[in-house]
Amino acid sequence: MRTLLFLTLLLSLTLTACGRPAPVTTTPGVENPAPVPARVTETPFAASPAPGTVVPPSSGTTPLAPSSTDWTRTARIVTPYDYPEVDFTDWEWEDLIDQAVADGANVILDWTCASDGWECLSGPPLEAALEEIRQRADYVHTRHPGVRYIMYVGPLEAVTEGVDKDGDGQVDPGQESRSLAMQHPDWAQVGIDGRPAVFYGSMPEMPFWVCETCEDVWLSPAHPEFRRLTLEKAARLASTGLDGLWFDVPFLTFDFGEGWQSQWADLSPAARALFHQQTGLTLPTPPFEPDWEDAIWQEYVAWRYRLIREFVDEYARTVHAVNPEFRLIMESSVQLGPLSTQYAASPLDLPMVSDLTAHELGGLERPYQYYAYLDFLSALLAWRHVDMSFGQPSWLLSYVEAGHPDTLDLARLHAAIVLGAGFNYYTSGDEGMSRVVDPEFRRALFSWIAAHEETLYAPTLRPYANVAVLYSQATVDYRDRGDWEISDRTDAFYGTLSLLLESHIPFEVLSERQMERLDEFDALILPQVEALSDAQAESLRAWVQRGGTLIVTGEEATLYDERGNPRPDYALADLFGVHFGEADWQVYAQGVGAGRVVYTPLNDEQEYLWAAAPWDESGEESDPEYAEEMRRAFLEEIWAEAGVAPLLETDAPPSVVFLPYIREDGLSLRALNFTGLTYGNAVPAPQEGLTVRLTLPTGARVASVRALDFLGDAFYNIGYTQESDSLSFSLDLDRAAWIEIRLAPLSE
Structure with missing residues (x-):
């Protein structure tokens, strides 16, 4: 099967050959506040068509055609505001750009009022911001040919500084006209308890970008007026000379601060009306509780993805209609796992409706324990394999704390991992996207990257593996249910990746949407994949009959359909050689057709991850001996029964x-x-x-x-x-x- 992959690649090639705070800007008609820090998050339609240049949405299932340019593949990203040695009162914006380019940057990420201030959504404030962007884009392109200039935007979250100066969690008298929550209350996302997603900096546990006097509002992509204005603004931005937009937080709120937990937005009137229009179903009026056995709730969980996917799709098609070479870069901190369910922003969806994803991942801010590095790499590879399947590059926003004696050692190792996994490098020395880790190191690193772009970022690179690991979004959605307390299946998935890395077994991550690719692999691992459709089960059955080797773990593997509804027996009981309720804690292996199936209710890969405890920075909770015992058990008791030789x-x-x-x-x-x-x-x-x-x-x-x-x-x-x-x-x-x-x- 590896021969098929190699020949397919050769044939295709033969045919082809024939944060820092945003700078303060003066905007007419708007009180000029201190800049608000760029956000860093660990959290994330088709109604009436918008007029003017807005393009109708597609079905949201087809990747956008690639641009003739590939500057995103070799991007070395810098924001011009991250130099710790610079007194910004003495430097002009142009000086900062010149310095960034001299240091090796070829992509400049910038902020203006148009980035995430709702007061610049339309009218004179927007016009002033657009003119500023035109002048800046012209400077970058004229002074530094070949350097790309992109702008940060956060369309679904609006932060307004100075609205609550007395810190009482309410809009101050005289500030009503500046409060989005008061001017457009129907634009806000609404949670399952009926409260709008409106926050103030004085509320407990607010993230750092919501300053003490700030109002923060999460906006509904289902609201027709808000959507129209946002898409019209997107079209205007695409006409300024920008090369692209860095679109942050394409999320529906779930957790935010101490008082907004498990909210399952968006249940605003506009969203509930659109849900009914698109599905024919009616959601209860908040407040209510999730009912995972209810078909309407199950449909709502799936529809939330559709709401985000179709909004981003329409946004992308709007900017591409203005400039086909314009790039829409989606920032998302959502990994394959429960955050997808929580914020309705699956890494499987974003590549379908945008040009690339700028993933965000912490976890190596300081020199942590050994297993943290494996876990970090596993997360990167899962993302990268998804993006590769769409033919897209992957950017990474990550963090290494600056200013420590060992910062440079960690920065070197961190950069090696990021580049080794195939990502474009954008690393900040603090939580705000805004501080260079070490200026001299970055200059040297960017110079090295520029000299070896073809090695690091060859566009035809694909994982070379005869083993695949299946990621099941349905299992995560309907069995883990967005709840970290019961996310055993996600732990099994990432435990499998780290375990295989340590065992030198090359792999590629596949999703359940890619069953047509099964013949490229000799073996497929399903780590606690519990939710599977009948059609997907039949695809696996046919593949095994043709000669594939299937390895399945988990007591309830394939016991649920694609919406998490229970079956009386495993969907693949005939392949497992045992029925649900009869399986002992052992390994079952048998030949099926030309293939082989290994099934066990054991969870060695999950036990391995729990023993490794990569989330424990110091490693005090880690049990390396037991983690190694579980790795060996997987290899000797499960992998050995498969009889598949890895390629390395x-x-x-x-x-x-x-x-x-x-x-x-x-x-x-x-x-x-x-x-x-x-x-x-x-x-x-x-x-x-x-x-x-x-x-x-x-x-x-x-x-x-x-x-x-x-x-x-x-x-x-x-x-x-x-x-x-x-x-x-x-x-x-x-x-x-x-x-x-x-x-x-x-x-x-």
Whole structure:
């Protein structure tokens, strides 16, 4: 099946060949407040068509056609406000841009009043902001040809400073005209208890970007007037000379502050009316409680994704109608897991309706325990594999705390992981997207990235693996239900990824939407996948009959349909060789047709993650010995029964991770070294003489093997041996290395 993947890629190529606070701006008619910090979040339609330049939405199921330009693939992103040594009262905006470009940036992310202030939604304030953007875009493009200029926007969240100066959680007298909540109360999202998503900085546990005097309102994409004005503004922004928009928080609110928890927005009158229009169903009037056995609630959970997806789709088509080369970049901190359900912003959906995703991920702000690095990498790879399947690049907004004696050590390792996973680098030294981690390091890093763009970001790179891991959004939605307290299935998914990384078993993440790709793989792992449709079950059954090897874990695997409704028996009981209620805590393995099935109710991969406890920064809660015991148990009791040989073998310790990719002219292997990492130490122990054996595509002949060390000056050749379809070589490894394996053309 790996041969099929290789030949398909060659054929396609042959055919083709023939935060910091925003700067203060003066806007007529608007009180000029101090800038509000850019947000960093761990949280996230088709009604009447809008007039003018707004384009009608599509079905929201087809990826947008790629632009003829690919600047997003090689982006080195900087905001011009992140220099700690700069006194901003002495520097002009132009000076900051010049400095950013001199430091190696080729994409400038900026803020203006038009970014997230509702007072700049229309009228003279918007006109003034648009003129400012035109002048800035002209400066960047004229002074620095080839550098791209993009603007931050947060259409679904509006922050207004100075509305509540006395801190009583209410709009001050005389500020009513500046309060979005008072001027347009029907625009706000509404939670399941009937309260609008309106917040003030004096409320408990507000995020840092909601300042003490701020009003914060989350807006309903279902409201016709708000949507019309937002899309008209988007069209105007696309005509200013900007190269793109960084669209933040495409979310429906769920948790916000101490007093807004599990709210399942949007249940505003506009959203409930649109839900009825599109589904024919009627939601209860808030307040009410979720009923997971109710078909209307089940439909609402799915429809929330549709509401976000179709709004973003219409937004994208609006800006592309003005400028087909314009890029819509969606920022989202939502991983594959319960946050998708909570905020209705699935990483599986955003690539369908935008040009790329700028993912946001913390977790390595300081030198944390060993398993934090594996977990960080697992999250990145899950995102990257999804984006790759759409042919899109992936950007990453991440954080390394500046100002510590060990900051530079961590920054080097963090950057190696980010680039090794295939992401474009945008890292902040504080929580506000606004501080460079280390200026000299970033200059050196950007210079190195620019010199090796083809190695880091080759557009034809795809995971090289004969094993896939299935991510089930239906299981997350209807079994984990947006609740971290019962998110065992998500833990099993990420535990599987980290376990496979340590075990040197290359994999690719697939979703249940990609069943047509099963024939590309020899083995498929379903880690506690509980919700599966009859059609998906039949696809798996047919694939096994054709020769696939299916590995399934979990006591209730496939026991529910795609909406979480229980079945009397496993959907794949015939493949498992045991019925629900009869399975013992053992491994069941049998041949089925030309394939093989391994099933167990055991949850070794989940136990592994719980023992690793990557969320515990210090590692005090981590039990490495038990985590290793569970990893070995999975390999010896479950994986061994599958009888599938991975495409890579090595004598490297589990703390060395290999990521193989296939490209048009061969293979690319990324190696990352986590050996010796502990809480407080981000310098891995160098490894010498690691032996690697890689299975090549059938019939391939190696022309050369060379390696590039992270931040190394140049590639160097590596000695190798090839026996039939097997390539062997040895490697010394510091932090990270990129190994390029060039294959001779098939015609030679």
